[in-house]
Amino acid sequence: MDPYLLAFLLIVLIGSVTVYIYYLREKKAELASIRRGFCPKCHQKSIELTDKRSGGCGSPSLLTFTCNVCDYSNSFATHDSGGCGSGGCA
Numbered sequence: 001m002d003p004y005l006l007a008f009l010l011i012v013l014i015g016s017v018t019v020y021i022y023y024l025r026e027k028k029a030e031l032a033s034i035r036r037g038f039c040p041k042c043h044q045k046s047i048e049l050t051d052k053r054s055g056g057c058g059s060p061s062l063l064t065f066t067c068n069v070c071d072y073s074n075s076f077a078t079h080d081s082g083g084c085g086s087g088g089c090a
Ligand SMILES: [Zn+2]
Pocket: 039, 040, 041, 042, 043, 044, 046, 067, 068, 069, 070, 071, 072
């Protein structure tokens, strides 16, 4: 394989991994703020859970939060749905 192409692919791979890690950290910080009831964008205590969707046993549930003050809205996948205990789920 062409070493230049290999180097290019490596840079693209490292770049996308870095962006992904940064995105996850950002998302985690936003979720931490929302869990305390604060909007991560305008920092008002105006965040509301507008939608909750569960993918069923074993899969994470999707929570959608919306701010009443600004138009912030984001969805988070959480594993702590609590609906599935031991047994019953494959
Ligand atoms: Zn807001």
